[in-house]
Amino acid sequence: MDVGNNLKKTKSTFSGYNSQLIAVSKTYPPDFVMEAYETGHRAFGENKVQELVHKHEVLPKDIEWHFIGHLQTNKVKYIAPFIHLIHSVDSMKLLKEINKEGKKNNRVINCLLQMYIAKEETKFGLSGEEVKDILESPQFKEMNNIKILGVMGMATNTENKTVVAEEFKTLKYAFDEFKESYSASNIDFKEISMGMSSDYNIALKEGSTMVRIGSAIFGARQY
Numbered sequence: 001m002d003v004g005n006n007l008k009k010t011k012s013t014f015s016g017y018n019s020q021l022i023a024v025s026k027t028y029p030p031d032f033v034m035e036a037y038e039t040g041h042r043a044f045g046e047n048k049v050q051e052l053v054h055k056h057e058v059l060p061k062d063i064e065w066h067f068i069g070h071l072q073t074n075k076v077k078y079i080a081p082f083i084h085l086i087h088s089v090d091s092m093k094l095l096k097e098i099n100k101e102g103k104k105n106n107r108v109i110n111c112l113l114q115m116y117i118a119k120e121e122t123k124f125g126l127s128g129e130e131v132k133d134i135l136e137s138p139q140f141k142e143m144n145n146i147k148i149l150g151v152m153g154m155a156t157n158t159e160n161k162t163v164v165a166e167e168f169k170t171l172k173y174a175f176d177e178f179k180e181s182y183s184a185s186n187i188d189f190k191e192i193s194m195g196m197s198s199d200y201n202i203a204l205k206e207g208s209t210m211v212r213i214g215s216a217i218f219g220a221r222q223y
């Protein structure tokens with residue numbers, strides 16, 4: 001596995017698009033992360049708190065860690081001191097907890113609201129109405145230790161490119177609507193996190209600003 005080479009190849013397909021690559025290092029050992037790090041890459045994504053905390057401990061401190069998995073409220077405290085961006089905020093309860101831990105750590109924690117765009121039952125995420133309820137709630141307006149930078153979504157796992165493109169379009173459309181409708185000191189709508197190894201080419205065309213790529217860089221995962 002040549003991580004450096006895979007990373008370079010993947011990045012070359014991004015030219016012409018204004019999107020950031022998050023290298024998803026979940027399940028891979030820290031030395032895989034180091035291989036990418038040594039080529040100059042700094043943005044990495046993880047989906048399990050324990051694994052992320054361990055990697056944060058043993059790896060260089062200038063890595064920007066992105067949390068992309070389902071986050072339980074009782075685990076926010078472990079990542080609050082250092083997390084760069086939480087992509088997967090899917091409830092008001094979680095957002096409240098992130099704000100509380102942000103305050104304790106004297107920092108503002110960047111968040112994306114994860115939206116449900118896939119036809120599959122298994123995916124976490126908020127509906128458009130739920131996002132609006134959050135952004136319009138009085139409680140939200142008082143949260144000074146979080147900042148909402150945009151939205152995240154996962155498309156259906158299918159070969160059908162039309163379906164995937166439609167789902168990404170839905171996310172982009174929702175993003176545009178929120179960006180136009182809401183402004184507050186804790187809102188700065190600028191990121192659309194969409195696209196993984198299998199569908200990032202479609203996501204880039206549909207306006208993704210962050211793609212989360214694991215296996216195309218690090219190889220097939222072994223659980």
Ligand SMILES: *Cc1c(COP(=O)(O)O)cnc(C)c1O
Pocket residue numbers: 024026047068069154195196197198212213214215216
């Ligand atoms: C694992 C994961 C990815 C990366 O998946 P690959 O298919 O390996 O690129 C992206 N986003 C989320 C939320 C993930 O859990």
